[in-house]
Amino acid sequence: MSTTLVPQQHTLPGARPEVAAPSRRGLRARAARAVMRQVAGRVPVELRLPDGSTLGNAVRPLRGVVQIVRPEAMYARLADNPKIGIGEGxxxxxxxxxxxxxxxxxxxxxxxxxxxxxxRPLARLRRLVDQPLPDAERNTLSGSRRNIEAHYDLSNDLFATFLDPTLSYSSALFDPAEPFAAQGFEEAQLRKVHAVLDLAEVRAGSTVLEIGTGWGTLAIEAARRGAQVTTLTLSTEQAELARERVRDAGLEDRVEVRLEDYREATGRYDAVVSVEMVEAVGEEYWPTYFSALDRLLAPGGVVAVQAILMSHDRYLATRRSYGWIQKHIFPGGLIPSVRAIEETTERHTALRVDRVHAFGQHYAETLRRWRAAFVAAAEQVDVLGFDESFRRTWEFYLAYCEAGFTSGYLDVAQIRLTRPEEGVA
Known part of the structure; x- marks a missing residue:
C-alpha cells in the first residue's frame, strides 16, 4: 500500500491552544456550571464530580455516568463556547x-x-454563542482543496487502521433480514456500493462520473460491471492509492482517477454518482454542486447520491452555526435535509428527487465497528505519529456520530435524481 507517513506528534488541523488552556473564567464559568446542573436534571446520565458528588439530579433510571475529571476547566471551556467545549473537553x-x-x-x-x-429560555440565547463559518473554511476552489486535504490527506495508513478491506469511508448497508452484528463488514460495504450503482442504473457500456473517489472501490466495482468510469478527488493521497488499486485490479483501461474539482469537470455521463460528498460542499455551494450534476448528466441519465441527513428543522437551527465537527474534523461542511436538497434542485436544476432509501441505523453499526477498530489500533496509530490528543479527538468524533445515528438525530440515505421530462423509468 502506497502511503505518506506523517511526522511524530501529529495533531488535528484546526486544533487550537484553548484545547489545553481554557480561558474566560469567572461569571461565565459559573453560568456554565448552572446550565450543566439544569441539563443533568433532564437526562438520565449522572454527572459525577471528582469528590464523588454529582452535579444536579439525573433523571432515573440511569443510563450512564460521565466522570468530570477537571470541573473548573470544563466550566471555563463551556463558557468559551458551549457547542465546541464539550468535544474539546x-x-x-x-x-x-x-x-x-x-x-x-x-x-x-x-x-x-x-x-x-x-x-428553552437559555436555548433562545444560542445566537449569542453561535459563530459563523470562518472565511478560511469556505469551499471556494482553493478552500475546498484545503478542507479536503485537512481530513483525507492525514495518511492512508491511518484510515487503513479502522476501515474494512474495501477502504470504504461511508455507511455500510447491512442485510436487514439478519442481525447486523453477525454480518461481515466488507460484504456490507460492497452491498452499499452495488446499491448505489443499481440506483444509478450502471451497467456494461455505461459512462460513469464519480464525484468523490475515496480509495477507489466504487469506481472499481462499476468498471467490473463493464462501465467506463471517471472519478474525481481533491485528495492527493486518495488519488495515489486509488490509482494503485485500479492497476492491481487490472482496470486501468476502464477507470481514470482525476485530481479535479467537480466545478471544473467536463463531459456528459450516463450516470453521476457521489457518496457522502454533498456534506463537504457547504450550503453556499449546494446550487453549484447540484447544477454541476445536472450539467454533467447525459440526457436520460440518472444521478445517485448517498448523503448524511438531518431533519429539516434541525438543519434550519444549525445552518448558521459553527460547531465542533467543523472545527476539528470536517472544515467547511454542513449536513443537509432531504427538503433542502429538493428545494435546491428545484430552484437551480432540472433534476428532481424521485427515490429516497434511508438506513440510518446501518451507519450506527458502521461507526461502532470503525471506533472499535480505531481504539484497538491505538499503538499503531501512535507509531504513525498521531498523538493522544488526536486519538481522543477521533474517538469522540466516532462516538458522537454513532450516538447521532442511533438516536435518529442523523440519518443517511441513497437518493436518486432524474429529469422527469425525459421519462426515465
Missing amino acids: YTAGDWRAGDGYDLAEVLLPFAERLSHVVP
Whole structure:
C-alpha cells in the first residue's frame, strides 16, 4: 500500500491552544456550571464530580455516568463556547465516560434529547454563542482543496487502521433480514456500493462520473460491471492509492482517477454518482454542486447520491452555526435535509428527487465497528505519529456520530435524481 507517513506528534488541523488552556473564567464559568446542573436534571446520565458528588439530579433510571475529571476547566471551556467545549473537553481529558460505560452509550441520551436538553429560555440565547463559518473554511476552489486535504490527506495508513478491506469511508448497508452484528463488514460495504450503482442504473457500456473517489472501490466495482468510469478527488493521497488499486485490479483501461474539482469537470455521463460528498460542499455551494450534476448528466441519465441527513428543522437551527465537527474534523461542511436538497434542485436544476432509501441505523453499526477498530489500533496509530490528543479527538468524533445515528438525530440515505421530462423509468 502506497502511503505518506506523517511526522511524530501529529495533531488535528484546526486544533487550537484553548484545547489545553481554557480561558474566560469567572461569571461565565459559573453560568456554565448552572446550565450543566439544569441539563443533568433532564437526562438520565449522572454527572459525577471528582469528590464523588454529582452535579444536579439525573433523571432515573440511569443510563450512564460521565466522570468530570477537571470541573473548573470544563466550566471555563463551556463558557468559551458551549457547542465546541464539550468535544474539546473530552480531548483535553476534562471528562470521560464513567467506569463500565461506553463513550457512545453516555452520549446517546443527550443526542436523543438534543432539541430540548437545554432549557428553552437559555436555548433562545444560542445566537449569542453561535459563530459563523470562518472565511478560511469556505469551499471556494482553493478552500475546498484545503478542507479536503485537512481530513483525507492525514495518511492512508491511518484510515487503513479502522476501515474494512474495501477502504470504504461511508455507511455500510447491512442485510436487514439478519442481525447486523453477525454480518461481515466488507460484504456490507460492497452491498452499499452495488446499491448505489443499481440506483444509478450502471451497467456494461455505461459512462460513469464519480464525484468523490475515496480509495477507489466504487469506481472499481462499476468498471467490473463493464462501465467506463471517471472519478474525481481533491485528495492527493486518495488519488495515489486509488490509482494503485485500479492497476492491481487490472482496470486501468476502464477507470481514470482525476485530481479535479467537480466545478471544473467536463463531459456528459450516463450516470453521476457521489457518496457522502454533498456534506463537504457547504450550503453556499449546494446550487453549484447540484447544477454541476445536472450539467454533467447525459440526457436520460440518472444521478445517485448517498448523503448524511438531518431533519429539516434541525438543519434550519444549525445552518448558521459553527460547531465542533467543523472545527476539528470536517472544515467547511454542513449536513443537509432531504427538503433542502429538493428545494435546491428545484430552484437551480432540472433534476428532481424521485427515490429516497434511508438506513440510518446501518451507519450506527458502521461507526461502532470503525471506533472499535480505531481504539484497538491505538499503538499503531501512535507509531504513525498521531498523538493522544488526536486519538481522543477521533474517538469522540466516532462516538458522537454513532450516538447521532442511533438516536435518529442523523440519518443517511441513497437518493436518486432524474429529469422527469425525459421519462426515465
